[in-house]
Structure formats: C-alpha cells, structure tokens
Amino acid sequence: MKKIVHYINQFYAGIGGEDKADHKPEVREGHVGPGMAFAQALKDEASIVATVVCGDSYFNENIDSALPEVLDMIKSHNPDLVIVGPAFNAGRYGMACGAVAKGVSETLGIPVVGGLYPENPGADMYKRYGYFLETGNSAAGMRKAVAAMSSLALKLLRGEEIGSPEAEGYIPKGIRKNYFAKERGSKRAVDMLLAKIKGESFTTEYPMPVFDRVDPAPAVKDITKAKIALVSSGGPVPKGNPDRIESSSATKYGKYSLEGINDFTSANGETAHGGYDPVYANEDLDRVLPVDVLREMAANGEIGSLHEYWYATVGNGTSVANSKKFAAEIAQDLLAAGVDAVILTST
Amino acid sequence: MRLEIGNINIKDVQLGNETKVEKGVLYVNQEELAKVTGDDERIASVEVYLAKPGEETRIIPVKDVIEPRVKVSGSGGIFPGFISKVDTVGEGRTHVLKGAAVVTTGKIVGFQEGIIDMSGPGAEYTPFSKTLNIVVKVDPIDGLHQHEHEAVVRLAGFRAAAYIGEAGRNVEPDDVQVYETKPLLEQAAEYPNLPKVAYVYMLQTQGLLHDTYVYGVDAKRIIPTLIYPTEVMDGAIVSGNCVSACDKNPTYVHQNSPVIHDLYELHGKEINFIGCVITNENVTLADKERSSNMTAKLVELIGAEAVIISEEGFGNPDADLVMNCRKIEKKGIKTVLITDEYAGQDGASQSLADSTPEGDAVVTAGNANEVITLPPMKTVIGYPEVADVIAGGSAGSLKEDGSITAEIQVITGATNELGFNYLTAKGL
Numbered sequence: 019m020k021k022i023v024h025y026i027n028q029f030y031a032g033i034g035g036e037d038k039a040d041h042k043p044e045v046r047e048g049h050v051g052p053g054m055a056f057a058q059a060l061k062d063e064a065s066i067v068a069t070v071v072c073g074d075s076y077f078n079e080n081i082d083s084a085l086p087e088v089l090d091m092i093k094s095h096n097p098d099l100v101i102v103g104p105a106f107n108a109g110r111y112g113m114a115c116g117a118v119a120k121g122v123s124e125t126l127g128i129p130v131v132g133g134l135y136p137e138n139p140g141a142d143m144y145k146r147y148g149y150f151l152e153t154g155n156s157a158a159g160m161r162k163a164v165a166a167m168s169s170l171a172l173k174l175l176r177g178e179e180i181g182s183p184e185a186e187g188y189i190p191k192g193i194r195k196n197y198f199a200k201e202r203g204s205k206r207a208v209d210m211l212l213a214k215i216k217g218e219s220f221t222t223e224y225p226m227p228v229f230d231r232v233d234p235a236p237a238v239k240d241i242t243k244a245k246i247a248l249v250s251s252g253g254p255v256p257k258g259n260p261d262r263i264e265s266s267s268a269t270k271y272g273k274y275s276l277e278g279i280n281d282f283t284s285a286n287g288e289t290a291h292g293g294y295d296p297v298y299a300n301e302d303l304d305r306v307l308p309v310d311v312l313r314e315m316a317a318n319g320e321i322g323s324l325h326e327y328w329y330a331t332v333g334n335g336t337s338v339a340n341s342k343k344f345a346a347e348i349a350q351d352l353l354a355a356g357v358d359a360v361i362l363t364s365t
Numbered sequence: 366m367r368l369e370i371g372n373i374n375i376k377d378v379q380l381g382n383e384t385k386v387e388k389g390v391l392y393v394n395q396e397e398l399a400k401v402t403g404d405d406e407r408i409a410s411v412e413v414y415l416a417k418p419g420e421e422t423r424i425i426p427v428k429d430v431i432e433p434r435v436k437v438s439g440s441g442g443i444f445p446g447f448i449s450k451v452d453t454v455g456e457g458r459t460h461v462l463k464g465a466a467v468v469t470t471g472k473i474v475g476f477q478e479g480i481i482d483m484s485g486p487g488a489e490y491t492p493f494s495k496t497l498n499i500v501v502k503v504d505p506i507d508g509l510h511q512h513e514h515e516a517v518v519r520l521a522g523f524r525a526a527a528y529i530g531e532a533g534r535n536v537e538p539d540d541v542q543v544y545e546t547k548p549l550l551e552q553a554a555e556y557p558n559l560p561k562v563a564y565v566y567m568l569q570t571q572g573l574l575h576d577t578y579v580y581g582v583d584a585k586r587i588i589p590t591l592i593y594p595t596e597v598m599d600g601a602i603v604s605g606n607c608v609s610a611c612d613k614n615p616t617y618v619h620q621n622s623p624v625i626h627d628l629y630e631l632h633g634k635e636i637n638f639i640g641c642v643i644t645n646e647n648v649t650l651a652d653k654e655r656s657s658n659m660t661a662k663l664v665e666l667i668g669a670e671a672v673i674i675s676e677e678g679f680g681n682p683d684a685d686l687v688m689n690c691r692k693i694e695k696k697g698i699k700t701v702l703i704t705d706e707y708a709g710q711d712g713a714s715q716s717l718a719d720s721t722p723e724g725d726a727v728v729t730a731g732n733a734n735e736v737i738t739l740p741p742m743k744t745v746i747g748y749p750e751v752a753d754v755i756a757g758g759s760a761g762s763l764k765e766d767g768s769i770t771a772e773i774q775v776i777t778g779a780t781n782e783l784g785f786n787y788l789t790a791k792g793l
Contacts, residue, residue: 146713180793182791182792182793183792183793190792190793191792191793192713192792193708193711193712193713193792193793194706194708194712194713194716194732194790194791194792194793195712195732195790195791195792195793196731196732196735196773196788196789196790197788197789197790197791198489198787198788198789199787199788199789200787201787202623202627202784202785202786202787203623203703203728203729203730203781203782203783203784203785203786203787203789204623204624204626204627204673204703204783204784204785205623205627205784206728206784206789207624207627207673207675207701207703207728207784208624208627208628208630208631208673210701210726210728211562211671211672211673211699211701211726212631212635212636214671214699214701214726215560215562215636215670215671215699220726222725222726222727223727223728223729223789223790223791224704224706224716224717224727224728224729224790225727225792226717226720226721226722226724226725226727227715227716227717227720228720229715229720262753262759262760264758264759264760265754265755265756265758266609266756266757266772266774267707267710267734267756267757267759267772267774269759292475292477292608292609292755292756293571293575293608293609293680293681293756294571294572294575294648294681295571295572295573295574295575296475296511296573297510297511297512297573333680334609334680334756335609335679335680335707335733335734335756335757335772335774336707337707337708337709337710337711337713337714337734338709338714338715339709339711339713339714340709340714365648
C-alpha cells in the first residue's frame, strides 16, 4: 500500500482557532481531522501514515525554521505522496500548504496534492509546486474537495497520465510540459484549420502570452553630465568568452571591465550569441557594443562619462525568468555605481 | 503542375563496389561518393560512414540531412540553382530512395548544428534516427572564412545526395504518388464548393547558418512569392541553416514538406489547396514589415480563405509569425500557426517573444528548453566536444563517460515547426 503524509493546520487538527495559531509543528501517527475522509476515499490503495500539524501563524512567522522541521517530519515517514489542506480561502493556511508543497517537491521530489480557492494568495505563489484542486471558498466544500483530491492522488500514485487543468480540475500551474502526440504537427494544424473553417470548436495548443509592457523612462535631463552604461543581450564578451556564457538559453551574465578598451577588434572581443550571424560582431564588437563611439562622445563632452563596466548575456532562447533575474541584479549594480542612463543593445 | 513521386523503399544500406539499388538494398561505392562529395578545392577531406536505426551511434555536429532523389522526367533536375540548372521543377516524375538519407557533418562553423542519436532516448526526438543514414564528414582546408566553410559543406551534401539519388533513376518504384496543383484560376474552378486553402511557408533567413535558398537564391533577398507545392519536392528550397537544430528545417524536411503533404491528403475532398506563398524572416523591421505586407497581399490576391503559417526558428522570427498572422487575419482570412516554444528549462516562462490576440489557433512542436540526458554511444561520428558550445548545450554538457546533458534544442528536428515531428507541449 502506498504511503501518504497529510499536512493540516491547528484548526483542522482540532487544537483550536486563532488563539492556537502559534502551535508548533508536531507529527501524529495516522490520520487526523479531515484525514478521516481522505482515508475512506483512498480505500485500500493508499493510507495516511502520519499527519503533520502546525499553527498557521507559527508557520508563516517562523518559516525558516518551521518548514525544515515540517519537511523532516514528512520525510521520516518516507511517503510516496503528500496531501496538504485543503485550505480553501484561508490565506495563511494556503501559504503554508504552498510552502510545504514547494519544499516537498524540491527536496523529496514526490508529488503533492492540495486544495485551494483560486483567489487564495497561496495559489498564485505556489501553484507550480503541486496539483492544487480548485475548491470552494470555505470548508462547506470539504466533501467535494476530498473526493477530487483523493482521486487525483490515486492517479498520481498509480503513475497514470495527468490530464489538463480543465480536465482534472486543478489550478493551472503555468508550466509547459512536452509529450509526444498521436499525429504529427502538420496533420494537427490541418485538422485545426478545418475546424476553424467550419466554425467548429477547436483548442489551441498554445494560448498566446500576455506581455508586461514597460513605460519608457523620462528623458535624461542633461546627457552631457550623465554617466552612461552599456548592457547587452547580444552576447558581447571579452575574447574567449571567459564565463562560458551559453550560445543559447543563457543561465548567466557577465560583468566586464572597459578599462583600457577604446575600440574593439577581433583581438579583444567576440560574441557568444548563437542566434545570429556572428562574423560581423567577431570582426568588430563595437557593432554590438558601441564603445568606440561612446569614448569619442565622452571625450567631446557629449556625454558625461562611460560606466567602467559592461554587462552582457545572450538573449537567444533565454527564458523570461532568467532574463528577469539578470536584469534585477544588473539594475542594482548600476544604481549602486551611480549610473544615470543605460543603452540596451540587442541583436 | 503535376508531379509523380516514385518511392523506392530502401530496407538496408551497405557499402559496395557499385552504387546501386538492388532488391530494396542501397549499395554505395564509398570511394566514388567521397570523390564526388569532395569535388571542391576548398575541401581537405571526406569520410563516409553508415548509421542505421537502432545502432549505438551518435552524429555530431549535424549540418544538414538530405533525401536522395533523382529527376526521371519533366523539366529541370534535382536542387535547381545548385546541382542542376535553374530550370523550373515540380513537373514530371521524380524517384526517391525512401528510407535513406545523407547526413553532413564535419568541423563546427559557429555555434551551430545538431545531434542525431540512432538509439536511446535522443532517438525518439529526431526523425532521422529512423532513416538509413549515409554520413559524409566533410572538413575544409585551413583558414577558410566561416561563410565559405558553411557553403562548401552545404554544397558537398547536395552533391552527395544527387550522386546517390542517381541510383534510383532506372529502378521501378514500390509506389507512385501523384500531386497536382493547377494554375490558379483553373484550380479555383475545379473545386468551387471547397474552401480555398493556401500555405504560408516561412523560411529562416537571419544570416550565417540561418539561411535558406530558393532556386539557388538566398531567400533573404527575395520578396515573398508564389510557388507550386510540387516544386519543393524537387529541391527548389534547400537548407543552409542548423543553429538550434531542433527547429531548423534540414533539406530533407523541405523535400517532404509535411504541411504540403497533409494538405494534399485533403485536396479535392475537404479543401482546395491552391498554392504556397514563401516568405522570409529577415532581421530588420523594414524587411519584416515589407515581407508580411506582401505575404498578406499575396494570400488575399490568390483568393485563399484560410492558411496554415509555419515558422522556422524562434525569438526574432516570432515577430514575423505574429505580423503574418495579424495582417492575414485582418483581411478576414483564417489562420493556423505552427511554432515551437522556449518556455525555459522548467517550462514556467512565456514561450514566444511576440504575441497577438488573432493567434487563436496555434500548433506547438514542444518546448525546446526541456533538458535531456543522452547516454554514451559506442560510436561517435564527428566531434563530440562541440556539445559544450552548440545552441542548447552549455559548459560541461559533455560528461567524461561520453554522455551529454543538454536542452532538446540540440537534437536535429526535435521541435520541427513544419510539423514534421510528433513532439508537442501542454499546459499543466
């Protein structure tokens, strides 16, 4: 029989309400509170071997110590799957369930099933880390939630294919997952086109993304006094690519000194970018990172100065998540260095 | 235009004294093939290998895959503008050595090229683990400029494929398929009650190792134009690109262009397939605007009611895809798009670099960032060390035991956007 550990808060463990929300983590053998209903729904395929209980306030206020403690308790029972909640629309409980799901999936690598009302703040923050069945906003939806969560948990334990969020009723994780389709792509496209022509319903395989739009910053007041920095996703790196920035799907960026560089040649710079013809950038990297022109402008007093470092990564195939991370770090560094304006070059 | 494709099913390939097809076995004279392939003073060496399905063989870095074909009747010859004169092709009869393929490999040009594994998990992702591959490893003389290096190897591959294709000239095919699209007004009149469908065929044209050629012309220098679907089957469109090999179209895929074949399946039954518009994916905004304007105009001009638009590549060409979609939909013409995704290794980022609400019907060929471990192989043809630098690999991709951990981006054809492969992605 498969083993499940259940995580619940102090309220569902029958310890008490808000006044007991500072309850420290504890583990009990077998099922507790709503675990009874789960145990019935799981029948003889899986059993709740232990229940970890923690007060919502205690968990959220002491997350650095409470989470490892909870994870240790879960781990000690060597489960095949973890159920958290359901937490419905209880915000702090939802956050705790989400954090436990993240911890379990990252450290134990086993699946997590939970239940959340879609507007629970834990849903948006942690939906990636487990299958969170969409529930009503209060415990009145307990029966329905237990049935749906148990059914999905059993599917996971049996190793069955998990369907789409719509089909299974879980909150979309926002994750794209590859699989092999029965028909090749061109045939699927022709079938979709036929449906579209006939006005029949069809399901797009990729709903188009919605982008963040960034308002342009106000103009620099006096460019002749401004310290200008160069940041590029065109892969301009010192000759030899010392940080071995990837030609596609970059996992890092580099910060490089411009000291002593007034002009790029094929001897001191190159591009690491694999998404465009690199020949012209390798001949003269000023084409991607216009240091020569900016040096002249600085000498002529047309700009205040050129920041002593440049920052480079490769935009080719690089995920938005990585790009955001690099940008946040680079922006901090620029602010610390008193840079007034940045020229962003791409390719 | 009416073209008969005679498929000669190749069940095995062997090296032999004479290049010929006998009872479904393709025999290749290694010395002759090497001589024809290497017939260029800029080539220093040519080596010939065989790689068959199920073998523990890896080919790296793969530049192009080409199907051996021969023009038996009708005007022109195979690969017009390169191997043959620039006569218009697409009529008459062409023989195909079905199941065989020429794969080109050799020293790396840039951050380029793909991997084909003939067995193991990587084999599931590439269509070319199922073909009987004649691998030509072509290395150029020293000091060759990158652009020239690319051209030398590209042309060598076409010579090799044309040479092998000749073996099928006088062989009775196992089956003959007929494909026909008539001149526009005639074609429109033939099936007046069926919806008129066209294919918008986007060609990668971003520069070195990102180029495609049409009748010998670099497609970045064309403005969008019309082409009969059968012209493609005779090699009117060939590949010069393989960077991020998962979603670049080897010549083989153009020769077997899957949207064209699947539209022909329904031609005269559910749709009236009236033709193809080929367009490019140049890097400047003016080029993108001009090409998408022309594409939308041509689609309207030929009277198409619906189109499939296929992309080649990702990122920058996403803008071309979106412009084509928006401008064609604005004319009241329905679109379905084929693309692939770069959603990050965890699949949690946005998959495309551009977006439009009109793009409501999208087929995806999968997330190219997904990571795979390719186990060590007994035989490696080529240069395994490039796994660390090709697009989709990273420092340390190649392990000491010969295994490679990298994104599926490195696998030739894994997320092909002409819809040649079965991989796709879903939202969890």
